[in-house]
Amino acid sequence: MARTGTADLVIVANRLPVDRTTNPDGSRGWRRSPGGLVSALEPVMRAGDGAWIGWPGVAGHDDLEPFVEDGMQLVPVGLSAEEVEEFYEGFSNSTLWPLYHDVVAKPEFHREWFDSYVKVNERFAAAAAEVASENATVWVQDYQLQLVPRMLRDLRPDLRIGFYLHIPFPPSELFQQLPWRRQVLEGLLGADLVGFQLPAAAQNFIRLVRQRVGHKTHRDTVYLPDGRTVKAAAFPISIDTAGFEELARSESVERRARAIREALGNPAKIFLGIDRLDYTKGIYARLRAFSELIADGHFGVEDAVFVQVATPSRERVEQYRILRDEIDRLVGRINGDLGRIGRPAISYLHSSYPREEMAALYRAADVMVVTPYRDGMNLVAKEYVACRFDNDGALVLSEFAGAAEELRQAWLVNPYDINGMKQALLAAYEADPKDLNRRMKAMRRTVREKDVAFWADHFLEELSATRPEHGKPLRP
Ligand code: F6P
Numbered sequence: 064m065a066r067t068g069t070a071d072l073v074i075v076a077n078r079l080p081v082d083r084t085t086n087p088d089g090s091r092g093w094r095r096s097p098g099g100l101v102s103a104l105e106p107v108m109r110a111g112d113g114a115w116i117g118w119p120g121v122a123g124h125d126d127l128e129p130f131v132e133d134g135m136q137l138v139p140v141g142l143s144a145e146e147v148e149e150f151y152e153g154f155s156n157s158t159l160w161p162l163y164h165d166v167v168a169k170p171e172f173h174r175e176w177f178d179s180y181v182k183v184n185e186r187f188a189a190a191a192a193e194v195a196s197e198n199a200t201v202w203v204q205d206y207q208l209q210l211v212p213r214m215l216r217d218l219r220p221d222l223r224i225g226f227y228l229h230i231p232f233p234p235s236e237l238f239q240q241l242p243w244r245r246q247v248l249e250g251l252l253g254a255d256l257v258g259f260q261l262p263a264a265a266q267n268f269i270r271l272v273r274q275r276v277g278h279k280t281h282r283d284t285v286y287l288p289d290g291r292t293v294k295a296a297a298f299p300i301s302i303d304t305a306g307f308e309e310l311a312r313s314e315s316v317e318r319r320a321r322a323i324r325e326a327l328g329n330p331a332k333i334f335l336g337i338d339r340l341d342y343t344k345g346i347y348a349r350l351r352a353f354s355e356l357i358a359d360g361h362f363g364v365e366d367a368v369f370v371q372v373a374t375p376s377r378e379r380v381e382q383y384r385i386l387r388d389e390i391d392r393l394v395g396r397i398n399g400d401l402g403r404i405g406r407p408a409i410s411y412l413h414s415s416y417p418r419e420e421m422a423a424l425y426r427a428a429d430v431m432v433v434t435p436y437r438d439g440m441n442l443v444a445k446e447y448v449a450c451r452f453d454n455d456g457a458l459v460l461s462e463f464a465g466a467a468e469e470l471r472q473a474w475l476v477n478p479y480d481i482n483g484m485k486q487a488l489l490a491a492y493e494a495d496p497k498d499l500n501r502r503m504k505a506m507r508r509t510v511r512e513k514d515v516a517f518w519a520d521h522f523l524e525e526l527s528a529t530r531p532e533h534g535k536p537l538r539p
Pocket residue numbers: 077078205229230376377439
């Protein structure tokens with residue numbers, strides 16, 4: 064067994080929960096990133112001497128030592144420029160990402176990318192093995208690190224290991240295209256508990272393990288030849304609901320929401336899309352649907368505007384560059400054809416914003432439009448609901464987002480069906496306040512009851528139940 068460390072709970076994720084910043088005097092520092100995962104895990108990490116292993120987000124930095132920030136022990140794993148290209152942009156985001164999202168874009172299969180994926184996964188596993196205390200709990204996150212559970216179990220059989228996939232797990236016909244499908248399944252089987260967003264994904268995984276690896280399975284459990292069992296189940300992720308609502312209720316956010324509406328020329332209705340600029344999000348089709356409603360005469364640019372925020376993402380990956388050009392062209396064409404002076408049909412922002420600005424946009428928007436072709440969950444849909452404390456506002460949501468399984472009272476749409484989307488956008492635009500109120504109330508109940516803390520607690524409780532003989536409690 065490798066040398067053991069002191070952390071009782073170790074989070075292993077592709078990214079650290081902090082971003083690198085530059086201070087006014089030129090020195091470098093760290094700032095906590097706004098993600099919900101950090102806030103959900105913070106209490107349990109503090110209570111149980113936690114550590115977080117991740118990449119600092121820029122190439123190089125292989126000399127960074129573990130450090131403490133905001134009371135959390137952080138362990139950086141550096142990636143060389145070549146590894147960023149092959150492991151992160153290559154295998155993670157040009158092979159697995161499109162393959163796991165219904166092949167919305169064509170996945171590329173390159174053997175040297177997989178070699179890099181193995182090497183980087185090994186480095187993460189070694190870092191986890193070093194910081195975890197004896198019998199500690201290690202929770203590995205997401206598609207970039209699917210080989211880590213197996214590698215870590217080989218290094219440290221004493222550990223209790225959980226894995227959670229934040230993105231969809233593909234249907235078996237698609238997964239089987241992957242030349243390294245067996246290695247990925249074996250990698251995941253190193254965990255005691257494998258978590259997915261939706262029950263169908265967990266069932267797909269169990270079926271694939273039975274068919275491809277040949278292990279015995281019964282319901283949600285895999286029986287390994289060495290006597291170990293692996294459980295697969297769904298744990299739909301959520302947001303810091305109370306935190307978002309508090310922000311939305313603040314005077315400054317309310318003021319900013321009014322200023323946004325005014326800056327847009329006080330239209331009767333504001334439509335809003337907020338997404339990473341990613342081809343899975345269905346931005347192109349939704350903007351077309353909206354513009355056709357104007358062209359068809361259902362409303363004019365004085366009545367409604369579509370604010371589309373597209374956060375820059377994975378900008379060196381070719382498919383993302385192509386998408387950016389396509390959206391730029393489409394927005395230009397729509398505004399050129401339909402806009403009036405000072406009244407564009409689409410207000411397009413290629414930028415990322417802090418949580419406060421997002422909350423103000425959610426408060427300003429009458430119709431939130433979330434129409435991915437495929438999405439593990441989609442937290443934007445839940446954030447919008449959390450911010451609508453007046454029980455108003457409409458949500459148009461793709462039936463192919465994980466969130467659609469919980470937010471049934473949204474206007475659910477098939478993002479491939481432009482006419483269907485037009486109907487839903489129009490219905491949301493014309494909905495009467497009573498209908499909006501009824502729908503929003505029900506959706507708000509869901510996101511209040513099941514927030515991100517519920518998600519983390521539920522996963523960690525199930526994980527501690529997987530090896531009762533193990534006996535190390537996570538909380539003191
Ligand atoms: O949805 C999957 C995910 O990896 C998220 O965890 C993350 O916030 C997002 O995609 C952005 O990805 P990247 O780390 O590649 O910028």
